[in-house]
Amino acid sequence: MVCGARVKSDPALYPPGPAPRVTWPGGKSVAVWVAPNLEYYEIDPPAHPQRKSWARPHPDVVGYSHRDHSNRVSHWRMADAMGEHGFPGSVSLSVALCDHHPVVVADAAARGWEFFSHGIYNTRYAYGMSEDQERAIIADSLKTVREATGQTIRGWLAPALTHTENTFDLIAEAGLDYTCDLYHDDRPTSVATKTGRLTSIPYSLEVNDHYGFFIYNMSPRAYADALVRQFERLADEGGTVMCIPLHAYLIGQPHRIGPFADALRRIAADGRAWPTTAGAICDHWRAQQP
Numbered sequence: 001m002v003c004g005a006r007v008k009s010d011p012a013l014y015p016p017g018p019a020p021r022v023t024w025p026g027g028k029s030v031a032v033w034v035a036p037n038l039e040y041y042e043i044d045p046p047a048h049p050q051r052k053s054w055a056r057p058h059p060d061v062v063g064y065s066h067r068d069h070s071n072r073v074s075h076w077r078m079a080d081a082m083g084e085h086g087f088p089g090s091v092s093l094s095v096a097l098c099d100h101h102p103v104v105v106a107d108a109a110a111r112g113w114e115f116f117s118h119g120i121y122n123t124r125y126a127y128g129m130s131e132d133q134e135r136a137i138i139a140d141s142l143k144t145v146r147e148a149t150g151q152t153i154r155g156w157l158a159p160a161l162t163h164t165e166n167t168f169d170l171i172a173e174a175g176l177d178y179t180c181d182l183y184h185d186d187r188p189t190s191v192a193t194k195t196g197r198l199t200s201i202p203y204s205l206e207v208n209d210h211y212g213f214f215i216y217n218m219s220p221r222a223y224a225d226a227l228v229r230q231f232e233r234l235a236d237e238g239g240t241v242m243c244i245p246l247h248a249y250l251i252g253q254p255h256r257i258g259p260f261a262d263a264l265r266r267i268a269a270d271g272r273a274w275p276t277t278a279g280a281i282c283d284h285w286r287a288q289q290p
Contacts (some may be wrong), residue, residue, distance in 0.1 A: 021239035022187060022285055028274035029235040031281050032267060034087045035157075035180070035203065035245045036078060036113075038104055039122040040094040041067045067249050071101040074252025079111060081257060085264040089113035090278040092157045092180070092245070094122050095141045098148040109149045114277040116180070117141035119159025126162040134164055138174045154279050157181060157203065169194045178282045186240045188285040199282045201241065206230070208245040213256075224259035228266050235272040241281060242273075 024031050041064055056063065082089060091108050093115050098105050108115070119126070120137055129137075138156075145153050156171045157180040168179060172193040179191065180203040191198040205211050207230050212223040227244060234240040251260050267273050 022288060023239065024274045024284065026274065029238040029272040030231065030240045030242050030274065031276050031284075032087070032231065032242045032244070032273045033090050033201075033276055033278050033281060034082055035092050035243055035278070036075075036082075036089045036108070037092040037118060037245065037247050038075070038094065038097055038108060039067065039070070039092075039118065039247070040096045040100050041122050042124075045121065045124060067247075070248035070252070071097070071104050074248040074257075075104050075107070077252040077254075077257045078246060078248040078260075079107065081261040081264060083111060084261065085268045087264055087268070087275045088277055090155075091115045092118040093145065094118050094120065094159070095144045096120050098144050102148065105148055109151075114154075114279050115145050115149055115151050116153050116155030116157065116178075116278065117145065118157045122160050125160055126158055126164050126167065129164050131166050131170065134166060134170050135174075138170055138176075142174065154178060154282070155180060155201065168198060172196050172198050178278060180243075180278065186234060186237075186242075188241065188281060190289070199286060201278045201281055202243055204230075204243045204245055207243075209247055209250045210245070213250050220256040220259040223256075224263035227260075227263040231267045231270070231273065235270065 045058070079089070089108060089111065091113050093105070095117055117138070120140060126134060126137075137159075142153060145151060154176055155178040156167075156176055158167060161181070163181065167181070168191060171179065173195045176198070178199045178201045180201055182189075182191070182200045183203060183205055185200070186202055188202065189200045191200050207223075207227055209223065212218045212226065218226065231242055234242050251257065268275065
């Protein structure tokens with residue numbers, strides 16, 4: 001495992017081979033949760049010795065302004081498409097957005113979306129952090145989101161997907177319930193830590209719009225088709241989880257939002273989806289464990 005041998009799937013709850021079938025509410029086959037990444041990128045962040053924040057020299061006006069499209073325009077396109085087809089959001093939040101763009105956070109809260117932490121800034125990385133530094137970021141996330149939304153975050157997706165060997169132990173220590181930082185299964189699994197257990201909620205790199213458009217160079221329609229094919233296979237298998245990770249500055253562009261909305265329409269119309277949140281998946285899965 002990425003964060004050390006002591007953080008592992010528990011073989012008592014998840015033996016080798018096919019996982020036990022999970023039952024979702026209403027007899028649905030697949031829990032579908034949408035994870036809008038509401039992020040904040042600094043135009044001139046502090047330099048990190050192990051990773052550059054921007055490909056260009058700072059200040060990277062191009063990179064910053066491209067991503068700022070999320071907070072000015074495309075968040076609303078994305079959110080409206082989700083709401084039209086009955087999909088709530090489980091927000092992967094750069095908690096600094098509460099200070100920099102509170103109107104976006106307020107809009108997500110008004111829609112009844114759930115929040116979990118994606119760190120403070122998406123241009124600051126966990127590599128090399130001490131336990132105290134990482135613990136402070138977790139505490140800041142809890143405090144900031146509670147003050148901004150009234151919610152207590154239950155989950156974690158590491159900032160820019162960067163970790164230390166202590167990450168899982170520290171979020172469990174802080175009382176969080178789930179992590180989105182493992183990509184190893186299509187069903188929830190139990191993760192043992194020093195202080196107890198976390199639930200791993202399936203996230204996705206494969207149908208993440210960042211990978212779809214930046215890595216795989218998909219067209220909008222090819223990406224939408226991939227979402228539907230992902231759903232159909234998981235629904236056929238049953239007892240599974242489908243995550244749709246989004247970034248509004250990508251999926252909310254005018255030429256992409258139509259095919260994306262059509263994919264949501266097709267998934268909703270199929271009848272086998274349980275549109276839900278990461279927290280609800282965590283609760284329903286835990287209720288079925290020994």
